[in-house]
Every structure is written in C-alpha cells, then in structure tokens.
Amino acid sequence: xxxxxxxxxxxxxxxxxxxxxxxxxxxxxxxxxxxxxxxxxxxxxxxxxxxxxxxxxxxxxxxxxxxxxxxxxxxxxxxxxxxxxxxxxxxxxxxxxxxxxxxxxxxxxxxxxxxxxxxxxxxxxxxxxxxxxxxxxxxxxxxxxxxxxxxxxxxxxxxxxxxxxxxxxxxxxxxxxxxxxxxxxxxxxxxxxxxxxxxxxxxxxxxxxxxxxx
Amino acid sequence: xxxxxxxxxxxxxxxxxxxxxxxxxxxxxxxxxxxxxxxxxxxxxxxxxxxxxxxxxxxxxxxxxxxxxxxxxxxxxxxxxxxxxxxxxxxxxxxxxxxxxxxxxxxxxxxxxxxxxxxxxxxxxxxxxxxxxxxxxxxxxxxxxxxxxxxxxxxxxxxxxxxxxxxxxxxxxxxxxxxxxxxxxxxxxxxxxxxxxxxxxxxxxxxxxxxxxx
DNA sequence: TCGCGAATGTGTACGTCGTACACGTTGGTG
DNA sequence: CACCAACGTGTACGACGTACACATTCGCGA
Numbered sequence: 193x194x195x196x197x198x199x200x201x202x203x204x205x206x207x208x209x210x211x212x213x214x215x216x217x218x219x220x221x222x223x224x225x226x227x228x229x230x231x232x233x234x235x236x237x238x239x240x241x242x243x244x245x246x247x248x249x250x251x252x253x254x255x256x257x258x259x260x261x262x263x264x265x266x267x268x269x270x271x272x273x274x275x276x277x278x279x280x281x282x283x284x285x286x287x288x289x290x291x292x293x294x295x296x297x298x299x300x301x302x303x304x305x306x307x308x309x310x311x312x313x314x315x316x317x318x319x320x321x322x323x324x325x326x327x328x329x330x331x332x333x334x335x336x337x338x339x340x341x342x343x344x345x346x347x348x349x350x351x352x353x354x355x356x357x358x359x360x361x362x363x364x365x366x367x368x369x370x371x372x373x374x375x376x377x378x379x380x381x382x383x384x385x386x387x388x389x390x391x392x393x394x395x396x397x398x399x400x401x402x403x404x405x406x
Numbered sequence: 407x408x409x410x411x412x413x414x415x416x417x418x419x420x421x422x423x424x425x426x427x428x429x430x431x432x433x434x435x436x437x438x439x440x441x442x443x444x445x446x447x448x449x450x451x452x453x454x455x456x457x458x459x460x461x462x463x464x465x466x467x468x469x470x471x472x473x474x475x476x477x478x479x480x481x482x483x484x485x486x487x488x489x490x491x492x493x494x495x496x497x498x499x500x501x502x503x504x505x506x507x508x509x510x511x512x513x514x515x516x517x518x519x520x521x522x523x524x525x526x527x528x529x530x531x532x533x534x535x536x537x538x539x540x541x542x543x544x545x546x547x548x549x550x551x552x553x554x555x556x557x558x559x560x561x562x563x564x565x566x567x568x569x570x571x572x573x574x575x576x577x578x579x580x581x582x583x584x585x586x587x588x589x590x591x592x593x594x595x596x597x598x599x600x601x602x603x604x605x606x607x608x609x610x611x612x613x614x615x616x617x618x619x620x
Numbered sequence: 621t622c623g624c625g626a627a628t629g630t631g632t633a634c635g636t637c638g639t640a641c642a643c644g645t646t647g648g649t650g
Numbered sequence: 651c652a653c654c655a656a657c658g659t660g661t662a663c664g665a666c667g668t669a670c671a672c673a674t675t676c677g678c679g680a
Contacts, residue, residue, distance in 0.1 A: 218628080236534070239666065250630050252668075257628095261667065315587065316531035320450070334589070358581065358592075359604060363573060366580020373529065375548070378572075390573060393607070432657080453637065464659050466639075471657095475638065 219257040221247040226268055231309040235265070235318040265319035272310045276303050277333045284341045292341035294391045297364050301387050304368045305380060315369060335361060345395055348402045360394040433471040435461040440482055445523040449479070449532040479533035486524045490517050491547045498555045506555035508605045511578050515601050518582045519594060529583060549575060559609055562616045574608040 225246035229238045240261060244251040258264040283299035284292045304311040313319065338361050339352040350357060364387055370376040371383060378386075439460035443452045454475060458465040472478040497513035498506045518525040527533065552575050553566040564571060578601055584590040585597060592600075 235531075240668080241666075252631085252670095253629055255668070312531065315583070317449075317526065318531060355600060355603060358590075358600060359577060359607075362580035362584055362600075363577040363604075364580070365584055366576035366578070367572065369529070369583055370576055370579055376572075386569060386572060386576075389569060390577075393573075393611070397607070454639080455637080466641095466660080467658050469639070 218247065218249055218253060221249070222254050222257060222264070223268060223271070226264060227310075230268075230313065231307075235309070235313060235316070238265070262320045265313065269313050269319055272307075272314050273333075275310070276300070276314070277337060279303055280334065280337045284337060284344070287341075290345050292344045293338070293360075293395060294388060296337055296341040297360070297387050297391050298384065300364055301368060301383060304372065305383075308372065311368070311372065315365075342394065342398065346398050346402055348398070350398075356394055356398055360390060363390045432461065432463055432467060436463070436468050436471060436478070437482060437485070440478060441524075444482075444527065445521075449523070449527060449530070452479070476534045479527065483527050483533055486521075486528050487547075489524070490514070490528070491551060493517055494548065494551045498551060498558070501555075504559050506558045507552070507574075507609060508602060510551055510555040511574070511601050511605050512598065514578055515582060515597060518586065519597075522586065525582070525586065529579075556608065556612065560612050560616055562612070564612075570608055570612055574604060577604045 222243055225243045226238050229242055229246060238261075240251045240254055243254060243264075247253075254264060258267060279302070280296045280299045283295040287295035335352040335357055339350045339354070339357045342357060342360070343350040367383065367386055367390075371378045436457055439457045440452050443456055443460060452475075454465045454468055457468060457478075461467075468478060472481060493516070494510045494513045497509040501509035549566040549571055553564045553568070553571045556571060556574070557564040581597065581600055581604075585592045
C-alpha cells in the first residue's frame with residue numbers, strides 16, 4: 193500500500209533548518225511540539241497524537257526516543273530545571289556587589305512569570321516523577337545557587353541546605369506557587385516587592401548572626 | 407434483562423450506616439470512594455469507573471451529582487480546604503497565650519503530613535480549577551486565619567493580605583510544597599523546626615515594628 | 621560499490637478513559 | 651392511585667496511551 197514511497201519521512205521533514213542530514217532531528221521536534229502545546233493549551237492537552245501531528249511524525253515515533261508520555265514530560269522538565277538554574281546563576285553572576293541574592297530571587301520570579309507553563313510543569317503534578325527518577329537532577333542545584341548568592345553578599349560561607357537558604361528558597365517559591373494558583377492573586381509589582389523583602393530579611397538576619405558569632 | 411429486579415440499587419447499598427432511607431446517600435459514597443482511591447493509588451487512578459465500582463453504582467450515576475470528573479475533584483478540594491481551615495482555626499483557638507501563630511502553622515504542616523493526598527489535591531494540578539470556579543472558596547480564608555493568629559500574638563491588628571501574613575503563609579506553604587516534591591527531602595522534625603523559625607521571625611519582626619511605630 | 625544490521629520510522633489494534641444519550645426505577649405529592 | 655421529578659443503568663462514541671509487526675533509512679566493513 194505504500195511500497196512505492198519515493199519521498200521518505202526524513203526528506204519531508206527537512207526544512208533546511210539544520211544541517212544534520214535527516215534523522216536525529218525528530219527528538220528535538222517532538223520536545224518542541226510538546227512544549228508549544230503545553231504553553232498554548234495546557235499540559236493535559238499534550239497528547240502523543242497532538243505532539244505527533246505538530247512534529248510531523250506518527251504518534252509511535254515518539255516512543256523511539258521516550259519510553260512513555262511521562263518520560264517525555266520528564267525530559268522536558270529536566271530541560272526546564274536546567275534553564276531555570278542557568279538563569280539564576282547568570283543573574284547572580286551579573287549582579288553588582290551585595291545584590292546577588294536579590295538578583296537570583298528576581299530571576300526565579302521572572303522565570304515563573306515569563307514561562308508559566310514551564311514553571312507549572314516543574315512544580316505541578318503533570319508528570320509522574322515517581323516512576324521516572326531520571327528527571328529532576330538539576331532541581332537540587334537551586335539550593336546551591338541560593339547559597340552561593342547569599343555567601344557572596346554577606347561574605348561568609350553558607351551551606352546549601354542551611355536553615356537560611358531553605359527559608360528563603362521556600363519563601364520565594366511559596367509566594368509564586370500560591371499566586372500561580374487560584375487562591376491568591378497578586379500583581380507582579382507586589383510580588384517583586386515581597387520577594388525583595390524576603391531577601392532583605394534573610395540577608396539582614398545572616399549579617400546579624402555573622403557579626404554576633406565570631 | 408433486568409425487568410425482574412426485586413432488590414433495588416438503593417436497598418443493596420444500605421448498610422445500616424445512615425438512617426436516611428436510600429437516595430441522597432450516593433453522592434457521599436461517591437465522594438468517599440474518590441477520596442479513598444486518591445489516597446491509596448493517587449489521583450490519576452481516580453476514574454469514574456473505579457469510583458463507581460467502589461461506591462456500588464454505575465459510572466454514570468456520578469453525573470447526577472457532578473457535572474464532570476473535574477467538578478467531582480473540585481468538590482473534594484472544597485471539602486479539603488474547609489477541613490484545613492477548620493484545623494487551623496481550632497489550633498489557633500486552643501493555643502496558649504502568645505502561641506497562636508505557631509499552633510496555626512504547625513496545624514498546616516500536620517495537615518500536609520497526615521493527609522498528603524488531600525494536600526496534593528488542594529495544591530497540585532489534578533483538578534482543572536479554571537473551568538470550575540465553584541471550588542476553592544475557602545482557600546482565601548487561610549490568610550484570614552494567619553492574620554488572626556498573628557494579631558492575637560502581638561496585640562495589634564493585622565490585615566489578612568498584609569506583607570507579613572503573605573510572607574509567613576508563603577514560607578510555610580513553600581517549605582511543605584518543596585519537601586512534598588521530588589527535589590527536597592526533609593524529615594518531619596526539621597520541617598517542624600523550620601516552621602517554628604519562620605513563625606518566630608515573623609512575630610519578632612512585627613513586634614519590633616509595632617514598638618517602633620507608636 | 622554493495623549489502624547488512626541497527627536505528628528509526630509507520631499503520632493498526634487493544635483496552636481504558638470521560639461522558640452523551642435513551643431508557644428504567646423510585647419516592648413523594650396532588 | 652397516578653404522576654412527575656429525581657435518580658440510576660446500559661450502551662456507545664471518540665480520544666487516549668501504547669504494544670506489536672513491519673517498512674525504511676543510515677553507517678560501516680568487505
């Protein structure tokens with residue numbers, strides 16, 4: 193029935209976008225399609241068939257690259273965590289003296305506001321994290337970034353899992369999570385001010401204890 | 407095929423548990439079944455057919471009481487918020503002088519730890535909140551409870567949406583949300599101590615500003 | 621240059637899901 | 651007692667995730 197196919201699926205998909213001859217591009221197309229559908233119609237609408245249509249392949253093609261739909265979303269989440277971590281690290285590095293923590297926290301907020309669907313994928317319950325522990329490796333790194341920023345601002349070593357880091361991280365995350373949900377609606381200006389306040393509280397508290405300690 | 411039914415569905419379901427004659431009990435049975443399945447197998451496993459089997463009725467019976475699966479989960483979430491609010495209010499009322507805020511925050515933590523599936527329903531993304539705004543009416547009340555507790559502890563009026571309330575609420579919620587997720591694993595003892603620390607920080611900060619203000 | 625195996629794609633099919641529809645059954649009220 | 655509204659049932663449809671068998675393509679050693 194299709195024995196006389198002259199144009200292969202590979203050739204069809206080539207838009208001159210990449211120099212790689214043909215294969216190997218499908219995986220990226222699938223991830224991109226899933227991301228786009230998730231952003232525009234929500235993660236529940238990200239079905240294998242929709243992905244396939246958007247990516248220009250059959251639904252089963254995705255299973256050559258991901259063992260299941262959950263694994264696909266997990267890979268997307270992994271990328272998202274990576275991106276979030278990079279954004280926070282970059283913000284911390286580029287910040288002026290003493291403002292690293294604030295910059296990092298602001299970057300976290302900016303990520304959640306500008307890529308809400310990605311944020312929801314990372315922290316919502318759309319992918320079954322339990323069955324695919326391969327995802328979420330970069331999640332832990334966020335504590336490190338916060339700790340590094342705090343340490344640079346107050347001039348003292350800070351452990352990534354210290355009380356201060358956890359409290360600040362939890363505060364910022366909780367604020368965004370609540371305002372993302374249906375129960376708390378805050379405009380972005382107030383969110384920014386609240387985040388700044390939390391950072392100031394943390395930095396001040398640590399400066400005091402650092403002075404009192406030695 | 408079932409024209410000779412002698413025992414009705416109503417009679418079958420009566421276990422002597424309630425005195426109400428028959429009907430009107432199905433809705434409660436459905437909600438209970440959904441809750442139990444969610445607790446034991448996760449919310450993804452809460453399907454209309456599973457609910458029906460557990461509740462002893464047909465899958466379509468649920469549609470006499472809820473317009474959709476999302477609406478059913480929404481009703482469950484509404485109950486959950488009510489319960490959470492009640493637990494927090496009760497804890498605040500029974501607390502000794504000056505310890506209301508700590509008790510309220512601890513009640514929030516206890517709820518999340520002892521009923522993890524309910525907590526996940528409330529704050530995860532298992533029910534489409536957007537399409538069913540009837541749910542989550544009691545969510546807003548949580549800010550009120552926190553504000554009341556803080557006010558009682560420091561002897562000054564506190565607005566439910568004030569910066570202090572939002573920061574504390576967000577901190578506690580964020581801590582629990584993060585530790586519930588895959589990225590941060592904290593034992594309950596440390597969680598309790600962190601929550602206490604957040605409460606102490608908030609109360610101290612408000613006491614200072616209250617002293618400085620007048 | 622030519623196969624030939626591994627990688628990658630396709631089409632079809634199965635079981636399950638949410639739920640629309642048409643129909644029976646029940647319980648209270650004139 | 652007859653009726654109506656509320657309640658429950660069985661069946662069916664389209665969409666879902668995905669197992670399976672097969673086709674196509676790529677890269678590499680002879």
